[in-house]
Amino acid sequence: MLGPVILAASRSDRMRRLVSGAPVTKQVVDRFIPGETVDQIVPVVQDLTAKGLELTMDVVGEDITRPEQAAAARDAYLELIDRLKDLELGERAEMSVKLSLFGQALDGGHDLALANIRPVVEAAAAIGTTVTLDAEDHTTLDSMFAIHEELRRDFPETGCVIQSYLFRTEADARRLAANGSRVRLVKGAYKEPASVAYQHKSQIDRAYVRILRILMAGEGYPMVGSHDPRLISIAQELARRAGRKPDEYEFQMLYGIRSDEHLRLAAEGHRMRVYTAFGTDWYGYFMRRLAEKPANLRFFVRSMITKG
Numbered sequence: 001m002l003g004p005v006i007l008a009a010s011r012s013d014r015m016r017r018l019v020s021g022a023p024v025t026k027q028v029v030d031r032f033i034p035g036e037t038v039d040q041i042v043p044v045v046q047d048l049t050a051k052g053l054e055l056t057m058d059v060v061g062e063d064i065t066r067p068e069q070a071a072a073a074r075d076a077y078l079e080l081i082d083r084l085k086d087l088e089l090g091e092r093a094e095m096s097v098k099l100s101l102f103g104q105a106l107d108g109g110h111d112l113a114l115a116n117i118r119p120v121v122e123a124a125a126a127i128g129t130t131v132t133l134d135a136e137d138h139t140t141l142d143s144m145f146a147i148h149e150e151l152r153r154d155f156p157e158t159g160c161v162i163q164s165y166l167f168r169t170e171a172d173a174r175r176l177a178a179n180g181s182r183v184r185l186v187k188g189a190y191k192e193p194a195s196v197a198y199q200h201k202s203q204i205d206r207a208y209v210r211i212l213r214i215l216m217a218g219e220g221y222p223m224v225g226s227h228d229p230r231l232i233s234i235a236q237e238l239a240r241r242a243g244r245k246p247d248e249y250e251f252q253m254l255y256g257i258r259s260d261e262h263l264r265l266a267a268e269g270h271r272m273r274v275y276t277a278f279g280t281d282w283y284g285y286f287m288r289r290l291a292e293k294p295a296n297l298r299f300f301v302r303s304m305i306t307k308g
Helices: 001-011 013-021 024-031 038-050 067-087 107-125 138-152 167-178 201-217 229-241 259-267 283-292 295-307
Strands: 054-059 095-099 131-133 159-163 183-185 219-227 250-254 272-278
Touching: 038 054, 038 067, 038 272, 054 067, 067 095, 067 107, 095 107, 107 131, 107 138, 131 138, 138 159, 159 167, 159 219, 167 183, 183 201, 183 259, 201 219, 201 229, 219 229, 229 259, 250 259, 259 272
Parallel strands: 054 095, 054 272, 095 131, 131 159, 159 183, 183 219, 219 250, 250 272
Antiparallel strands: none
16 A cells, blocks of 8 residues: 555655655665665676676666756766676676656657667677666656667667556567567556556556566567566466577566575576666665565665664
8 A cells, every 4th residue: 555655755856855864764775776886886796697697787867857967877878888898798787778867758858868778779789788678657658669669670689678567568568579579577666547557466466477478478588577476486387388498588686675586596597687776866766666565665664763
């Protein structure tokens, strides 16, 4: 029941000031966001890959208001890619990008976001890796899918994200699977109205399984974005039925959540990619992590009470 309240708070300037000013916040944020700069995040990349894990890197931020902020986001990703080049990790370290951070919501935002994301995709390809376009709220998706299709003409490994709580997603999954796309399936972490999205966990979970079945049976590369043990087991069984080898799909989980499971899946021979966010504009990302799982919220509140 608290999830929608927390998601609403994620867009509140007043709550941003309150949470950001709490003395304990940084300690808890560090659990999910291991650094603010490229210099801080490179050792994290080295540590995770040394353990047999892969990464998708996210420079946090969204809802920008000026074109120069979009250019700064583009440059932050280019700096990250330049540093990853020396590590020679190839596709073991890819990028995840929110197009809102690249100017999608500004005047002329579709073209602006495409112009900003293209050099990032080009730079990623030059070091042997790729970019995945994150899904945001439902009003942004037609633009995101159009940009994804445009980028795939030159960079077919460009991925995208779909969300099981949206009614439209089964149709999107069929189209993407037929086109051979790299697709990350998640449940969804934005506050969406009942007119476009399922509102109950059981409905969202059932939709997740239906969509995952489409992706596993299709021509693309499924990326299973879930921490749910039941869904992970179902994904393994669907992959087996579809005749997929371990390198023909992967699991993805967030940094700081179920870290032991990351290592277990990797040790069993699965591709296990850790979604690793970094940067200073962490508030929206952090609040969605609290909304997704009650245990995260309990952890935050318990830490505040202990410090108090």
